[in-house]
Amino acid sequence: MINVYPTYFSRVFDDELLIVEAWGENAVRVRSFIDMNYKERLNALTQESKQGIEKVSINEIEGGIELINGKMRVVLDHRDRLTFYNEKGEVLLKEYIRLRAVKHDDGAEDVGTVEITKDFNSTLKLKSREYQSNYSNDFKVTTRFEPNPQEKIYGMGQYQQTYLDLKNTVLELAQRNSQISIPFFISNIGYGFLWNNPGIGEVSFAKNITRWEMYSTDYIDYWITAGDEPKEILRNYSNVTGKAPKMSDNLLGLWQSKLRYRTKDELMEVVKTYKEKGIPLSTIAIDYFHWPKQGEYRFDEDYWPNPEEMIKELKQTYQVEPIISVWPTVQTDAENYNEYLENGYLVKVNRGVRLTMQIQGNTVFVDMTNEQARNYVWNLIKKNYVDKGARYFWLDVAEPGYSVYDFDNYRYKKGTDLQCGNIYPIDYLKMVSEGLTDEKPVVTLVRGGWAGAQKYGALLWSGDIDSSFEAFRNQVNTGLNVGMAGVPWWTTDIGGFHGGNPNDSEFRELLIRWFEYAVFSPVLRMHGDRLPHSKPLSNSGGGSMVTGAPNEIWSYGAEVEGILNKYIKIREALRPYISKLMEEAHLLGDPLMRTLFYEYPEDLHAWEVENTYLFGADLLVAPIINYDETAREVYLPKGDSWINLWTKETYDGGQTIQVTANLSEIPVFIREKGKDKFDLLVKTIEEEV
DSSP: OOOOOOOOEEEEEETTTEEEESTTTTEEEEEETTOOOOOOOOOOOSOOOOOOGGEEEEETTTTEEEEEETTTEEETTTTTEEEEOOOOSSSSEBBBOOOOBBBTTOOOOOTSOOOOOSSSSSGGOOOOOEEEEEEEEEEEEEEEEOOOOOOEEEEEEEEEESSSSSSTOEEEEEBBTTTTTEEEEEEETTEEEOOOOOEEEEEEEHHHHHHEEEEESEEEEEEEEEOSSHHHHHHHHHHHHHHHOOOOOOOOSSEEOOOOOOSSHHHHHHHHHHHHHHHOOEEEEEOOOOSSSSSSSSSTTTTSSSSSHHHHHHHHHSOOEEEEEEEEEEEETTTTHHHHHHHHBEEESSSSOSOOOSSEEEEEEBBOOHHHHHHHHHHHHHHTTGGOOOOOOEEEETTTTOOSOOOEEEETTEEEHHHHHHGGGHHHHEEEEEEEEESSOEEEEEEOOOTGGGGGGGEOOOOBBBBBBHHHHHHHHHHHHHTTTOOEEEEEEETBBBBBOOTTTHHHHHHHHHHHHHHHHSSSEEOOOOOOOOOOOOOGGGSSOOOOOOOGGGOOOOOOOOOHHHHHHHHHHHHHHHHHHHHHHHHHHHEEOOHHHHHHHGGGGTOOOOOOOOEEETTOOOOOSSTTHHHHEEETTSSSEETTTTTEEEESSEEEEEEEEEOOOEEEEGGGGGGGGGGHHHHHHOOOO
16 A cells, blocks of 8 residues: 655555655655554654655656655655666666565466566565564564666775775674764765664675665665765765764864873973974863773862863963863772662663773773763763863763674663664764853764764764774775765874884884875874883872873974974964865865865766875875885876976876875875965975975
8 A cells, every 4th residue: 555645655565664755855765664663763864854845746657656856766666666766767776676476366466576577586585675583573674775786885984994985895884993884875876875774784785786784673764865976965965964063273283192191290291392392282182091980070180180270271371172081981989880870871781791891990881872871971071071161072982892892782771782873972972062052163072973973073083093004004095985974074093093102113104194194184183002101100090090102293203293393384274274174064064085086076087096085175185105105196187287286296187197205295286276275385385395
């Protein structure tokens, strides 16, 4: 039975309720409910964007029914298959079915089954939307689509791998340290696709099938939009999932961090040294274990006395914003542990002992999907940080970072981890976004996210990756895919997190190359666990945690300091340009770091280029990502001329050139049409040379 409404149609057949609805510009949302158990869940689609009646047409056609919303047309045929078309009538995406239709004595076919076909193996008995009972009131769900061998896929968030094009990859739909699943992608065929279910699962973009699997759920929910170019598609997506705030200009310079400043005096000494050296600083991080116990959310005043006075001095005397690290963990010996326990604010386990992390004590994670738990934590954060002048926070371990990622073992207020695990960092972000009630934009550094994280001010970073050229080579394409997944703010630990000895020559080269790259990224951020470690200050509170070696600009010798200082000046010269890019991200949803095809979709070769990107529309950046390398090939997009930042030579686009780059240079080209924006940058380069 099919029911038609102004902006959607629904179909009931056997055990399924299917709803196909116009949702946003040139887009439709598809939802399927097993046993007709409809439940309203917006998930990532939180922005008001439903289409008016006049923009949508729904028509019965031969063999089925169609819904047209602008450039998107979807057809449900008598075989229960959905096919999505663009306005030219070209197939964008088609559900995958391998079933044989049921024939009756009178020759009629059952409505809702599939066609008899000669060119497919219909004895496989595979449905496009399949529910397999888990015998626990939910299901393993599989959704299948026909593959396109020529398709290219970009987005999906952060995975530590080298690939830009994700076709022929298999991706886990789950949060881990250094992995951020954002299940939205853009296809070169001309559509964008959001898997709008925050459960744990897997997607396979294989040659022979595209398959989305959820391990424990009772519904299917996806959204698809059509567009003539990637920019239009990503903007459609941003309109329905939200846009980032406008990042404040005072955050566009250098962010200083290390593992970890142990005391107020250590931190203030670093800030004073930056001031004395004339190196501008935007923020400094007060990292983990500045607290007595996890879960208390306050300064350990044995090591951080009078934090209100410290924060005031940082902001007023040095114009430096502190960013405060908080973890969603509670130690079992914290002074308020019983309050968490008695009120049900902690993550539950299905088996074994409720012990999810052991760092400086036995800890359990706070259930950030529980609104009352969030309110409790926020009240502590407000009292002990915000009311003392702090405003920016670093939500570390936000996946949450379980010691063992046994997703089937954890339970939240909103459901099991398998059912809704990817929503955890979103609710964690909401706690800060909704808690800060002033009119300033929210910017939150966070080690986890999901679709729509951008609207809560999420500044994602690539997690605790290794300090190696191998790890560095993963970052460029990874950052581009984060942007293509709709999150414009992304950063890395310059030099990587794990390891890195300031006295090692190879690591110094890595740090320089990484810093050069980071200057042309949304946020320039020094952080890492440098070696060797120091001994703890004491056996109690925040003093019991070790710290890494120094990680400031001057910590790596005179040559490195000179090069990094030059690039800080370059960053300062770029700040007006970066501010404009931040405004574009806020108003339109455009990423700051862009694939070449984002601005040049008609250039077919631009879709093939990796490890090269546009910083905005007017700067092309080609990082050096291999050890002891001083040259690389660079492709310049067709349709514009490009000026080498260092040599001032001009090249026509549409060609690949060989570019030399000594240790103090990163290949950067200015789009000739936009060269007037970079007078200050060019002047800075000339002065430094």
